[in-house]
Amino acid sequence: MGELGELGELGTVMQDDAFIELDGVEKVFDVRKKTGFLKRERRQVRAVDSISFTVARGEMVGYIGPNGAGKSTTIKMLTGILTPSGGRLRVAGIDPSRERKRLAHRIGVVFGQRTTLWWDLPLIDSYKLMHRMYRIPDGRYRENLDRLVELLDLAALLDVPVRQLSLGQRMRGDIAAALLHDPEVLYLDEPTIGLDVISKAKVREFLREVNAERGTTVLLTTHDLQDIEQLCSRVMVIDHGRMMYDGPLAGLHEVGESERTLVVDLERELPPIDAAPARVVKVEGPRQWLAFPAGESAAVLVARIAAEYPLVDLSVREPDIEAVIAKMYVEQTEGAERAVS
Numbered sequence: 001m002g003e004l005g006e007l008g009e010l011g012t013v014m015q016d017d018a019f020i021e022l023d024g025v026e027k028v029f030d031v032r033k034k035t036g037f038l039k040r041e042r043r044q045v046r047a048v049d050s051i052s053f054t055v056a057r058g059e060m061v062g063y064i065g066p067n068g069a070g071k072s073t074t075i076k077m078l079t080g081i082l083t084p085s086g087g088r089l090r091v092a093g094i095d096p097s098r099e100r101k102r103l104a105h106r107i108g109v110v111f112g113q114r115t116t117l118w119w120d121l122p123l124i125d126s127y128k129l130m131h132r133m134y135r136i137p138d139g140r141y142r143e144n145l146d147r148l149v150e151l152l153d154l155a156a157l158l159d160v161p162v163r164q165l166s167l168g169q170r171m172r173g174d175i176a177a178a179l180l181h182d183p184e185v186l187y188l189d190e191p192t193i194g195l196d197v198i199s200k201a202k203v204r205e206f207l208r209e210v211n212a213e214r215g216t217t218v219l220l221t222t223h224d225l226q227d228i229e230q231l232c233s234r235v236m237v238i239d240h241g242r243m244m245y246d247g248p249l250a251g252l253h254e255v256g257e258s259e260r261t262l263v264v265d266l267e268r269e270l271p272p273i274d275a276a277p278a279r280v281v282k283v284e285g286p287r288q289w290l291a292f293p294a295g296e297s298a299a300v301l302v303a304r305i306a307a308e309y310p311l312v313d314l315s316v317r318e319p320d321i322e323a324v325i326a327k328m329y330v331e332q333t334e335g336a337e338r339a340v341s
């Protein structure tokens with residue numbers, strides 16, 4: 001009740017399951033730049049600019065944006081490493097920067113670009129240290145370790161010093177480390193960076209399982225949009241520290257006015273198919289590619305083509321999210337430029 005009481009102070013009606021909560025959060029960095037001999041220029045960088053969102057318990061949400069958008073800064077504020085310059089932030093009812101240690105027992109963090117494991121020690125020794133650091137009850141530790149070792153295929157790696165592990169092996173080791181103490185929320189910052197296709201698939205499958213089995217809330221930052229496509233039904237897009245989109249992944253396509261592609265195999269080579277609003281964008285022998293608005297029904301289009309053309313096979317390709325997001329950025333920038341001029 002203590003935590004709910006604390007949330008209640010706001011005077012707003014909060015959902016019980018709002019596990020992560022940001023309200024007008026800002027982070028401004030003071031940057032000093034040397035501009036000449038004895039000359040320094042002071043500048044402010046608004047890394048996070050009035051961001052508000054809530055994430056419910058058990059949700060798996062993608063947090064994406066271009067380089068320098070403010071993603072890592074947000075994650076650092078959510079762990080308590082950085083203190084916000086303004087706004088209100090709570091994770092499990094806790095103010096992260098004020099009670100960083102208390103929160104540490106409830107969150108797990110994986111930074112793809114750096115490890116939380118002890119570099120020179122065998123993997124198992126890092127886990128033993130975490131067992132003590134987080135004061136994980138012995139039975140729970142054993143149980144979690146066994147389960148994580150099995151799910152992440154770590155048995156053969158436990159006695160190997162971390163520095164000798166491949167990137168994919170180390171990443172799996174790091175993910176296990178982040179989950180040993182049963183965190184309720186997991187922040188993942190580029191968890192599949194640099195991994196090969198098989199390792200990526202393993203990590204994604206594991207994350208899906210953890211989320212489904214334990215109800216772990218996951219906030220996922222990545223440049224790999226397949227991570228998002230395969231794991232998250234909701235996605236938040238930020239740029240220049242501001243929230244640009246928060247909603248279902250499918251909606252992102254609509255915002256970006258994207259197109260889907262219908263690939264049809266005909267019995268023989270024929271002139272380009274006439275099926276507006278779809279338009280033929282490529283022809284290779286009897287195969288034709290037709291682009292059509294993502295919001296249009298593929299079934300209707302297929303039925304029309306099948307009625308008029310000798311169809312052998314077909315497939316529908318979803319739009320490339322990367323292109324959709326790039327288009328969104330361009331539209332935003334052009335809009336801002338128009339507003340200025």
Ligand SMILES: Nc1ncnc2c1ncn2[C@@H]1O[C@H](COP(=O)(O)OP(=O)(O)OP(=O)(O)O)[C@@H](O)[C@H]1O
Binds near residue numbers: 029031047072074
């Ligand atoms: N400690 C700091 N001091 C000054 N500026 C900073 C600091 N940390 C981040 N910034 C600036 O804040 C902005 C947001 O950075 P942040 O690392 O949060 O972006 P990001 O979205 O995580 O980018 P990337 O995808 O490249 O990791 C950038 O302009 C960055 O240069």
